[in-house]
Amino acid sequence: MSTSSSSSDDAKPSAASPSNASLTSSLSDTLGLSPLIERIARGAAEREFAQRLPHEEIAELKAAGFGALRLAVEAGGKGTSLTDLFTVARDIAAADSNIAHAFRNHLFQVEAALRRADHPFHAKVLALAGAHKTVGLSFTVTDSPAAGARPTRVLSRLEWNDARGSYTGSGVKVYATGNLYNDAFVGTAIESREGKTVQYVLDRGPGVGNEDDWQGFGQRATGSGTATFESVTVPASQTYPPDTPDREGAAPWKFTFHQVYLTNCIAGIVRRIAFDAVEVLRGRGRNFYHGENAHPAEEAVLQAQLGRIRAYAASIEATIDRTIAALQRAWDAIGTDAEYDAVLAASLSAAEAKIVVDDLAPQVASWLIDLGSGSAVSRRAGLDRHWRNIKVIASHNPRLYKERFLGQNRLEGRLPPTGAFF
Structure with a gap:
């Protein structure tokens, strides 16, 4: 099942806005997840302010089958493609990046299990996922x-x-x-x-x-x-x-999924920033005395800032979409003669995307505060959470090491490390 791209251009129109901007994709609509994701989004800032853990929201996503999307329908899933999984995960990250992030280890275990479903350990993981339970790491x-x-x-x-x-x-x-x-x-x-x-x-x-x-x-x-x-x-x-070594496949880069998933979460946050930016600008009631218009939404400089946020958000989503496509090709190539080259290409693409997204996304989060000025710094509004969440996700695997490696790869042909950070 592959019915949608995760690009913001394919997101469904919003009845509340004359623009085409929307927080969720048409795929989440098709899967019946959009109402739940939008409800999660509405409560995100208040949960942050109250420091309330999202036990209920995560339980609802489990019950709705998010953790089992990749399983066949007869196994309790929806039979979605890897690309579709990232599409829905980005929708959830746009709603609340904490919740999307919390599913990462489970979703990776499911991916590993799908490759070796006849092994009893992996069969057990898939059975748990099919029962809409999630697995963590010990x-x-x-x-x-x-x-x-x-x-x-x-x-x-x-x-x-x-x-x-x-x-x-x-x-x-x-x-x-x-x-x-x-x-x-x-x-x-x-x-x-x-x-x-x-x-x-x-x-x-x-x-x-x-x-x-x-x-x-x-x-x-x-x-x-x-x-x-x-x-x-x-x-x-x-x-x-x-697992025996001969079951591991021809390519040694097994953890690219982790890196792509985190960068995809950041892309979801940036989509949320672009979504929030419209409401921030519309919601400003007063302009500075040295402005040129009575209402901030009529200020050309602020309209341009909104346009900049929109453009960068679209570019960030396009960047991670390129990498997700590379990871999908790697998945499709497993067990074929093309596996090694496809998996290597996905690892390199993941490093490229991380460098770009980690660099640009915090800037976009800062521009949101610029757009709202003093009206945007309320703790209850929680707009600062976007910058903080981006930086914490990015810190899991610092881009500086990726920059060094990509330079060495281009100069010397050095191959990526094979551990969990690539």
Whole structure:
């Protein structure tokens, strides 16, 4: 199912505005998600002001099947393309980037599972997604400052418990994005009976704790605090052999999805800025005494600023659309002779998009405040959240390293790293 582009030019007309601007795409209309997304958007600023976590909104998106969009209809999904998934995710990010961000780890696990659906571990992940549940992570914590250090396991060992007929394990994960809202958690560990590495699925239950102690100045409601796992129970039936190397595919760049997803979230925020900018300008009641018109909306300089915001927002969406198309081609090429080149091209495109979007998006957020002047700095209005959220998302993977790499790639042909930041 691929019925819509995520470009703002394809967004549905808004009855409240004579322009063609809209917060959601026609695809979200087709999937029946637009009313929910628009309701999420209306409450975003107030949630930010009240510091209320979006438990209800995320639960509604789960129930509506957002976390299962990529699954076949008969498996509980909608059979959408990868491109369509990013379209809807951007709509949600435009409504509330915290909520879109909180689904990232789950959606990546679903993508990984779709590639290897016959493996029992991945089949379990898909079954959870089809039941409209979401999975989080209980591994990948980097505890070494050394360059090139790889993540370590959170549940480093699963101890067999004869009395229970199951395993138990403990660990702590910091920056556990989305885990506050997830129903299950996945990871790898060493099991005690044979000393083998296993993959596991851990259901939320006794011993699973989440602290809302994330101190970022943006993306405050992503559930990115500390996750604790204290003597948690993992049934033997939910431990699985690890994937074998020959199942990993021909191309080693497996984490481009993460990077594209975050940049897509920023593009959603910028769409929201362009949407808010119209209301900010219309809502200004007074002009400065040295203005040229009685009403700010009639000021040519402010109309030009609105036009600049619109143009940059459209360009940012077009930039990420180019990268999403590259990632879709990479997905389509898996298992073919074209896989290596297509996956490499997607990784390079993701780096290019990140550099451009991370540079331009904060400027657009600042222009929104310029447009509204003193009328735009109310804490309750929360317009500053756009800049803060953009910068926090961008900081997950600093663009400076991407700039250096792209230069080295062009000069020397150096290939991208293969870890989770590319």
